[in-house]
Every structure is written in C-alpha cells, then in structure tokens.
Amino acid sequence: MGEDFVRFSLAPLLIGALAAMACALPGNFLLLRRQAMIGDAISHVVLPGIVVAFLLTGSVSTWPMLLGALGAAAVSAVLIELVRRIGRVEPGAAMGVVFTTLFALGVLLLERASLGNVHLDVQHALYGNLESLIWLRSSGWASLTDPKALATLPEELPRMAAVAGLMGLLTLIFWRPLKISTFDEGFARSLGIPVRMVSFGLVLAAAAACVAAFDAVGSIIVIAMLVCPPATARLMTDRLATQVWLSLAFAVFAAVLGYVLAGYGPLWLGGEDSVSAAGMIATVSGLTLGIAALYGPHRRRDEAGEPQAL
Numbered sequence: 001m002g003e004d005f006v007r008f009s010l011a012p013l014l015i016g017a018l019a020a021m022a023c024a025l026p027g028n029f030l031l032l033r034r035q036a037m038i039g040d041a042i043s044h045v046v047l048p049g050i051v052v053a054f055l056l057t058g059s060v061s062t063w064p065m066l067l068g069a070l071g072a073a074a075v076s077a078v079l080i081e082l083v084r085r086i087g088r089v090e091p092g093a094a095m096g097v098v099f100t101t102l103f104a105l106g107v108l109l110l111e112r113a114s115l116g117n118v119h120l121d122v123q124h125a126l127y128g129n130l131e132s133l134i135w136l137r138s139s140g141w142a143s144l145t146d147p148k149a150l151a152t153l154p155e156e157l158p159r160m161a162a163v164a165g166l167m168g169l170l171t172l173i174f175w176r177p178l179k180i181s182t183f184d185e186g187f188a189r190s191l192g193i194p195v196r197m198v199s200f201g202l203v204l205a206a207a208a209a210c211v212a213a214f215d216a217v218g219s220i221i222v223i224a225m226l227v228c229p230p231a232t233a234r235l236m237t238d239r240l241a242t243q244v245w246l247s248l249a250f251a252v253f254a255a256v257l258g259y260v261l262a263g264y265g266p267l268w269l270g271g272e273d274s275v276s277a278a279g280m281i282a283t284v285s286g287l288t289l290g291i292a293a294l295y296g297p298h299r300r301r302d303e304a305g306e307p308q309a310l
Helices: 002-032 038-057 062-087 091-112 122-127 141-145 156-173 175-183 185-190 195-217 222-234 240-268 277-295
Strands: none
Touching: 002 038, 002 141, 002 156, 002 175, 002 195, 002 222, 002 240, 002 277, 038 062, 038 091, 038 195, 038 222, 062 091, 062 195, 156 175, 156 195, 175 185, 175 195, 185 195, 195 222, 195 277, 222 240, 222 277, 240 277
C-alpha cells in the first residue's frame, strides 16, 4: 500500500499542493487590489504564447513557456490599444475581444500543430495532466533517501518546488512595498515606493506561477488556485499576514482533498472511472469559498467596501 502511494500519488499530491501555494501567494495581493480577474486574463492570454514557445523549442520547460507567455501578454496589450482606438470602444470591451481571440488562437494551434512525442493537447492545456505525473521508478518510502530514485522524480516536482519557493521568497523580500502600495498608493508614492513597478512585478509573478502550474493544472483551472484560497482566507480574517498563511493552508487542503476525491470519489459512489484531478481541486476550492462566504467571520465588509486587512 505504501509503495503504491509513493509511486502513484505522492508526486501528484506534492505538485498540486505546490502549484496551489505558488498561485495563492500573488493571488492574495491581486485580490486586495481588486485585480483578481487579472488571473482570468493571464490564463487566456498566455495559452497561445505557451503553445508557440513549445512549437519553437519542442520543450515544456518553464523558461521558454514563460518567455512565450510574456510575449503573448505584450502582443495583447498592443492589440487592446489598437482595438480601443480604431474601434472606439471602451477598454473592457477591447480586452474581452482580444483575450477571447487569443485564447481561441491558442486552442486552434494546439489542434492543428504537429506536437511530436510530447503530450500536449487541448485537454492537457485546458485541464492539466496532474494524474500522469507519477513516480514510476520509486520503490516505496525508501526511495525518498535514494539519490538514484530521486533523480527519476517527475521534472515538474522540482520545478514547481522552485517556483513556490521563489514566490515565498519574493513575498518576504517585497512584503513592505506590496503591503503599503496595496492599501494606500498615495502614501506609498510619498515614501518613494515605485508603485507601478510593484504592480507590474506582481502581475509578472502571477504569470510565472500560472506558467509553472500549466503542465499540472492547465491554463483554465489555475484561475481557481489564484482566486479561491486567497478569497476564502480573506473571509476568515482582517489581518494580512494571517490571510496569507490561511490562503496557503486552504490551497494545500483543496489540492490534497481534490486529488483524493478525483481518484477515489467516483469509486466510492459506485463509478468505474476517476475524474479530472485539476477539475476536482477547483471544485473543492470553490466549495470551500462558498462555505466561507456563508459562515466566515469576516464575510461582511464596511459600507465603502474597502479592504481592511493590515
């Protein structure tokens, strides 16, 4: 039993939990800045950039995909401005047109392009591939101390661990400017904090987390990881530090419970097949947020609706 767990479940569980935590950290500040839907925009925009980067390099490694995602983001910014000026429409409408068009382009590229021997298809891109990220060459818990066995871990695990660690380190380093500029931009400017650069860096960090989590949970389900754990934590406390820690706890909870329910839930109910692990993680995240919205101690906000966490 232990050998099967290490071989088939340990790596996916760790990858899912690390992906959820990496997304939750920047998600906290996007939520408090009322920019939570930037995660939705990122998921739509980065898909064609990720696909093009893969087609050019033949690799699903983080850096080519991140560069492709950033390139797609730059193209989208130019296109939004062109649509806004030429079409004389409001920015929201221009964003909607560009985001959906780029997303559709990414799906078409996936369907039509020759992808060789690497598993990257529409379902993989949209919903991830968490179930297949298993540690086939493990021989039980003893493999955790065997250098040869550790060398055969799915490459997504060390990559996701590095990105999650980087998100945590950046949060610690830039905690003060992030905190001040999130709650009072005017005061932040008076202190000499480069507010625009902080905002750009936050969006860049969110994009990096999304790209790193792409192979595990896809470009759509990652939205739940960015928004739901921070939003759930926000309903439980009015202290920023506590919110961040709670968001990490909710992220891990959703990842672990979602993976377990995806694999065993249908069997418990008499079914024969498992369901998407990433989809179940998103479902658990949403249900947890719904419960917090009903019973969370801080579900009511002040009349102005301003963020109050400190």
